[in-house]
Amino acid sequence: MKPFLVVLALALLPGIALANDAIQISAAWARASILPSRPGAAYLTLQSDQGDRLLDVTSPIAKTIMIHQVLQSDGVSRMLHLPTLDLQPGQALAMAPGHLHLMMLGLTEKLVEGTEFPLVLQFENAGEVSVNVSVLGIAALGPAEVDQ
Amino acid sequence: MNNIPKINRLKPLRHLAWGALAIVVAASAGHLAWRTLYPSTEPARVVVTGEALIKSQFSLIDHTGQRVSELDYRDRWQLVFFGFTYCPDICPTTLSYVANILDLLGGDADHVAPLFITVDPARDTQEVMAEYVSVFHPQLIGLTGTEAEVASAAQSFRVFFEKRTDETAPDGYLMAHSGYIYLMTPDGKYEAIFLEGRETPETVAEQIQLRIEKENRS
Numbered sequence: 502m503k504p505f506l507v508v509l510a511l512a513l514l515p516g517i518a519l520a521n522d523a524i525q526i527s528a529a530w531a532r533a534s535i536l537p538s539r540p541g542a543a544y545l546t547l548q549s550d551q552g553d554r555l556l557d558v559t560s561p562i563a564k565t566i567m568i569h570q571v572l573q574s575d576g577v578s579r580m581l582h583l584p585t586l587d588l589q590p591g592q593a594l595a596m597a598p599g600h601l602h603l604m605m606l607g608l609t610e611k612l613v614e615g616t617e618f619p620l621v622l623q624f625e626n627a628g629e630v631s632v633n634v635s636v637l638g639i640a641a642l643g644p645a646e647v648d649q
Numbered sequence: 650m651n652n653i654p655k656i657n658r659l660k661p662l663r664h665l666a667w668g669a670l671a672i673v674v675a676a677s678a679g680h681l682a683w684r685t686l687y688p689s690t691e692p693a694r695v696v697v698t699g700e701a702l703i704k705s706q707f708s709l710i711d712h713t714g715q716r717v718s719e720l721d722y723r724d725r726w727q728l729v730f731f732g733f734t735y736c737p738d739i740c741p742t743t744l745s746y747v748a749n750i751l752d753l754l755g756g757d758a759d760h761v762a763p764l765f766i767t768v769d770p771a772r773d774t775q776e777v778m779a780e781y782v783s784v785f786h787p788q789l790i791g792l793t794g795t796e797a798e799v800a801s802a803a804q805s806f807r808v809f810f811e812k813r814t815d816e817t818a819p820d821g822y823l824m825a826h827s828g829y830i831y832l833m834t835p836d837g838k839y840e841a842i843f844l845e846g847r848e849t850p851e852t853v854a855e856q857i858q859l860r861i862e863k864e865n866r867s
């Protein structure tokens with residue numbers, strides 16, 4: 502009974518990656534959305550000691566999740582869809598507004614500030630990893646400890 | 650996904666976008682040359698060439714449902730920028746940047762008309778704009794219209810935008826657009842250009858305040 506409770510408690514901790522330690526996921530957050538019919542944006546910091554590749558991201562609250570890179574040149578910004586994302590060994594990859602985000606399309610619900618939702622990430626080496634994402638303000642630029 | 654009707658519908662827009670692109674490309678070359686020659690000049694005055702051509706001229710519907718033109722804001726400095734509500738990354742950053750500027754202006758914000766013009770009028774209806782802008786700032790004005798009206802407004806500001814078909818995007822298209830924020834004089838002439846990430850909101854508020862004070866003195 503007790504070990505089960507420990508596992509359950511761990512599973513409920515926000516922002517902690519489960520399933521394995523081949524990959525570290527931190528600062529998992531998303532922007533609150535205004536209209537439920539509009540896409541949301543989520544951000545993660547990923548690091549793998551051996552190097553890895555993010556193949557796919559899913560969530561029970563979104564129909565499709567795409568990796569988007571924002572390209573800005575001379576004031577014109579554009580979102581570029583990346584099929585996968587390579588992680589260099591030992592190098593943290595931090596998604597951030599204006600740079601890299603997970604575009605969440607077809608949300609089943611509005612992302613409300615102060616709530617959380619799960620993401621399931623599929624890595625080439627680390628396999629499937631789940632993470633809880635905290636919803637921050639509508640124009641947040643990152644969790645406070647990362648921002649400052 | 651059936652893209653054919655979409656492509657047909659977008660044809661006139663494409664032409665406009667390409668025209669605007671040519672202007673942007675030409676302007677960018679000048680801008681680059683300028684930056685190389687004068688790397689440390691005051692950022693707010695570094696502007697794209699052809700600025701004299703930029704003017705505020707539009708006929709659109711505001712988020713309360715009123716038909717408006719630049720003449721409805723002629724008692725105020727206009728702070729004009731383009732975007733769309735399907736953009737969860739860049740656009741909220743720009744909108745909150747403008748909201749910050751308005752907060753910093755305090756009472757002087759009454760002399761400013763902050764105009765957010767959608768480049769995606771098919772999805773950004775008046776109702777959508779009303780809900781969207783109110784989240785960021787009570788003074789923010791959202792403008793939409795027909796595709797032709799929006800294209801014409803973008804053209805008067807020499808703003809580039811495009812619709813690109815992308816099967817994985819909602820409704821099959823993604824938009825790219827210019828993130829510049831234009832400060833226009835009360836009579837709709839070009840005054841200055843700002844960019845989130847390049848000028849702090851404090852700098853922009855100060856630049857606007859200086860002009861309001863100058864105007865009050867004269």
Ligand SMILES: [Cu+2]
Pocket residue numbers: 569580602603604737738
């Ligand atoms: Cu995106």
